[in-house]
Amino acid sequence: MNRWKAAAxxxxxxxxxxxxxxxxLYFIWFxxxxxxxxxxxxxxxxxxxxxxxxxxxxxxxxxxxxxxxxLLRLDLTVIGILQxxxxxxxxxxxxxxxxxxxVAEVDRxxxxxxxxxxxxxxxxxxxxxxxxxxxxxxxxxGALTPKDVSLxxxxxxxxxxxxxxxxxxxxxxxxxxxxxxxMKHARPLASLKNATDSQRAYLRRLQASEPSQTLLALPLQxxxxxYTAIMSPVTKRPIAVLPIDA
Numbered sequence: 001m002n003r004w005k006a007a008a009x010x011x012x013x014x015x016x017x018x019x020x021x022x023x024x025l026y027f028i029w030f031x032x033x034x035x036x037x038x039x040x041x042x043x044x045x046x047x048x049x050x051x052x053x054x055x056x057x058x059x060x061x062x063x064x065x066x067x068x069x070x071l072l073r074l075d076l077t078v079i080g081i082l083q084x085x086x087x088x089x090x091x092x093x094x095x096x097x098x099x100x101x102x103v104a105e106v107d108r109x110x111x112x113x114x115x116x117x118x119x120x121x122x123x124x125x126x127x128x129x130x131x132x133x134x135x136x137x138x139x140x141x142g143a144l145t146p147k148d149v150s151l152x153x154x155x156x157x158x159x160x161x162x163x164x165x166x167x168x169x170x171x172x173x174x175x176x177x178x179x180x181x182x183m184k185h186a187r188p189l190a191s192l193k194n195a196t197d198s199q200r201a202y203l204r205r206l207q208a209s210e211p212s213q214t215l216l217a218l219p220l221q222x223x224x225x226x227y228t229a230i231m232s233p234v235t236k237r238p239i240a241v242l243p244i245d246a
Contacts, residue, residue, distance in 0.1 A: 007060035014052045014083075021047060029098040031137045033241045037220060037227045038099045038111060046090050055083040099138040099222075102238075103166040104178045107185035108219040109229050109238065110166040111138065117167060124170035131169065140237070142178020143171050179236045186216035186231055195244050206230060206240060215239070 022044060026032075030040040062075040096115035103110045114133045125131040129139055143165045165171050189203050207215050213234050220229040220241055228244040231237070 002065055003060050003063035006063040007056045010059045011052065011056040014055055018047055018051045021051075025094065028135075028137055029094070033229075033238055034099055034102070034111065034138060036243065037222055037241045038113075039097060039222070043090075043094050043097060046093065051083070051087055051090070054086055055079055058082070100133045101166075101172075102138045102140050102220075103143050103172070104141070104175055104182045105143040105166055107182060108221055109182070110164075111220060111222040112166055113222075117169065121163070121167065122169050124168075125172055126170070127172070127174075130172040140175040142173045142175050142182075143168075144173050144178055146171065176236075182218065183216070183231065183233070183236055186218050186233075189215055189217055189230070192217055192228060192244055195242070199242055199244060202242070203230070210239075 025040055025043070026035060030038045030043075035041075058079045059076070062079065063072065067075075096113065098114050099111045100114050100117070101112040103112055117133065122131050122133070130141065145165065189207065192199075192203070195203065203215075210232070213232060216231045216233055218229045218231050218238075220227045220238070226245045228242050229238040230240040230242065232239050
């Protein structure tokens, strides 16, 4: 087998594996409408780099029909090990970065990734779904300040621990318990002054597709970046997320 055919076979296998992984990311761990806001675009580039580029390119470089079969087998084994190691690293990064909770708190939604929660904090959750990192996409929850603690004392605790309420599952409640209060802070789509022309056109199309309800906007925060969640006032769930600083 010449090097081009060997690289093509390797590339085909890598593409199939990558497509399966991308489907897994898009439909399970980073589902719509959170795909872009969760940083999945960057993670896809990582996958493409480690899975499609590394293996086939190295195969193209090392395969030589004049090389001894034993030496060629050793080279391909090393390439396979390198690709598996790179792919394992990519999966590890994705596992840590996947969103596990969308938390409704005060006046916004907050996306919380797996790596932002400690096992000790998770163990304090009141419900089973609050005590684990979801493997089936982010779980919608709410977060409420405890009634027996003053806002000043709670703010001091947050400053001391460096963890806001969205990263403390002991304060999680069901989404429906919190979202009504949060929705009071939702704004009309026309108030999104930072939207680009293409984003405004998309918002018009989105509103036209939902003629029975007037869509609203809420900030959605991921780490230090703020997006805008387009909310249905009927279901009170996000139907789209745009890279607009609300």
